[in-house]
Amino acid sequence: MTSKPDGTLRPGEAAFLTAAIQAARRGLREGGIPIGAALAHNGRVLGTGYNRRVQLGSPIRHGETDCLENVGRLPASVYAASTMATTLSPCDMCTGAILLYKIPRVIIGENRTFIGAEELLRSRGVQVVIVDDPTCAEMMTEFIAAQPALWNEDIGMAD
Ligand SMILES: [Zn+2]
Numbered sequence: 621m622t623s624k625p626d627g628t629l630r631p632g633e634a635a636f637l638t639a640a641i642q643a644a645r646r647g648l649r650e651g652g653i654p655i656g657a658a659l660a661h662n663g664r665v666l667g668t669g670y671n672r673r674v675q676l677g678s679p680i681r682h683g684e685t686d687c688l689e690n691v692g693r694l695p696a697s698v699y700a701a702s703t704m705a706t707t708l709s710p711c712d713m714c715t716g717a718i719l720l721y722k723i724p725r726v727i728i729g730e731n732r733t734f735i736g737a738e739e740l741l742r743s744r745g746v747q748v749v750i751v752d753d754p755t756c757a758e759m760m761t762e763f764i765a766a767q768p769a770l771w772n773e774d775i776g777m778a779d
Pocket residue numbers: 682683684710711712713714715
């Protein structure tokens with residue numbers, strides 16, 4: 621099943637994805653899974669995060685959740701006017717966090733290697749933009765080929 625793009629990037633939003641990609645690369649250098657995220661508000665990146673399951677031995681530090689944790693507590697009104705950029709289609713857990721905080725717009729670097737709960741996001745009124753960025757896809761393709769067991773663990777699949 622492939623998902624077709626249902627939106628395009630607005631001016632300035634490419635920088636949000638770039639910040640997420642940089643975070644993902646940091647994770648890769650640390651021996652982690654190369655998935656990164658950035659939270660932006662009023663055209664500015666508030667903070668970034670990256671998957672740190674390996675680094676921290678954490679079951680919940682995905683790119684998006686690590687990003688939310690790094691940014692820290694925000695008023696509901698800020699989340700409600702924010703955009704989350706993530707290098708990979710968000711999993712069920714991260715989708716839940718996006719819905720909980722009512723983040724209205726999600727920019728997804730790629731969904732070729734994994735399709736998360738995009739339909740759930742859309743069904744709850746979240747704008748989903750699939751960029752289909754080759755850099756993001758290449759990063760995950762290479763990682764999955766090199767570390768299949770680690771990847772399956774990340775998405776809750778049997779090894
Ligand atoms: Zn996730």
